[in-house]
Amino acid sequence: MGKGGAISESVLKKVLLSYAYVAIWIFLSFSVIVYNKFILDQKMYNWPFPISLTMIHMAFCSSIAYLLVSVFKVVEPVSMSRELYFKSVVPIGALYSLSLWFSNSAYIYLSVSFIQMLKALMPVAVYSIGVSLKKEKFKSDTMANMISISLGVAVAAYGEAKFNSKGVSLQLLAVAFEATRLVMIQILLNSKGISLNPITSLYYVAPCCLVFLSVPWLIMEYPLLRDNSSFHLDFVIFGTNSFCAFALNLAVFLLVGKTSALTMNVAGVVKDWLLIAFSWSVIKDTVTPINLFGYGLAFLGVAYYNHSxxxxxxxxxxxxxxxxxxxxxxxxxxxxxxxxxxxxxxxx
Incomplete structure (x- = not known):
């Protein structure tokens, strides 16, 4: 085969690998979201303990990350002083624990489809917090785009058949804490030349999450679990669920490392539409025309933001x-x- 054919094969291989990374990430992200909904929803597995579920994930991920970094030496640890750890990693761990806690809690009250629509507010939250902390420059056209996304989500919320104010508040708090975490990573770590991949992130951050989550867990969920004599931990359900959560972190590492963070944002939009379709067709969640119209407006705003x-x-x-x-x-x-x-x- 000629030189041009060899180049074509190389390009084709690269494109196919990129699509494979995107497909793996979408599948695992899809699986974790649906699996968490299955466990927490009262009409399904009916185990409404989001803090406990998050702690199980963090304990599993911490253990695997420790084995990969400290025992098998598969991933090199990051050179980090104790002072830097407490000033930079610990605040990020606190924000991450709050984000996961509130995000998982929302599955008890809201449908998968509506949660994905609310997550469209993430660029709005990241940009707004970035501007307030002077990590982003205020631009009137970007702010107009953020307003259009917010209006689209507001329309989707107006059309939600099973609107639950507590669930919406929890998901909005999750978005706010996650956006703050992303901005703080830039301020506390990236600006100091420290870059954490998903494995080293879990190695340093997951133990912090366990510590922070243990406080509300002891107050809110431990008494209920202690008094529930019928409770037993299904190792198959929670083991496979935790493995999916860890595998998702690996998929993020592959997708961002081999393509770009922007590719993940675009793939995220595809995943959201797939989840909405799945939620409507399989889980039988109610998706109204107003829902779709509002999310369509938000989707256009997010697409324009990614293009910019x-x-x-x-x-x-x-x-x-x-x-x-x-x-x-x-x-x-x-x-x-x-x-x-x-x-x-x-x-x-």
Whole structure:
């Protein structure tokens, strides 16, 4: 096969691998969401203990991450002082524990489809918090886009057949805490040159989550579990559920590492539509036309936001390449001038 054919095969292989990473991430994310709903929903498995479920996930992920980092040395740990750990990682762990706690709690009160619609507010929360903490520049067109997303979600909420104010409040709190966590990662870690992949993130952050969650667990859920004589831990259900949660972190690592964070955002939109369709057709959740219209508006806003981010990334890459080209040209010019000077010296 000719050179052009070889290049075509290489490009095709890369494209197929990218689609494979996207498919794996969508499948695992889909599985974790539906599995958590199955466990927590009163009409299904009926185990309404979201803090306990989150702690089981964190205990499982902490154990596997510890084995991979400290025992089998599959992943290198990050060089981190105790001071940096307590000032940077611990606050992020606290925010992550709150995000997971409230997000899982929302499954008790809301449908899968409506939760995905509310999650469309994530770019709004991240941008708003980024602007307030001076990590993002305020732009009127971006803010207008954020308002359009918010209006779309508001319309979807207005059309929700089984609207539950407690569930909505929990999910909005989960979005707010998760958005704050993402911004704080940029401020507390990335700005200091520290980058954590999903395994090292779990290695450092998951134990913090366990500690923070143990306080509300002792107050809110432990007394109920202690007094419930019929309670028993189904190791098959909770083991496979925890494994899916850990595998999802690996899938994030593959997807972002082999493609980009923007690809994950776009794939997330596809996943949301699939979950809405699944929620309506299989779980038999009620999805109204107003729901779909509102989420459609929000979807367009999120799609435009992702497109704007992509254009900004391309512009930044173009500027970086231009700067590198200028530096290379300057270096070549200096070498040429030095060569000319040497020739003149030799002639003299």
């Amino acid at each position: 981010k992509l254009q900004a990334l391309k512009a930044a890459e173009g500027l970086k390449k231009a700067q590198q080209a200028d530096e290379e040209a300057g270096r070549l010019l200096e070498e040429r001038e030095e060569g000319n000077e040497r020739k003149i010296d030799n002639q003299n």
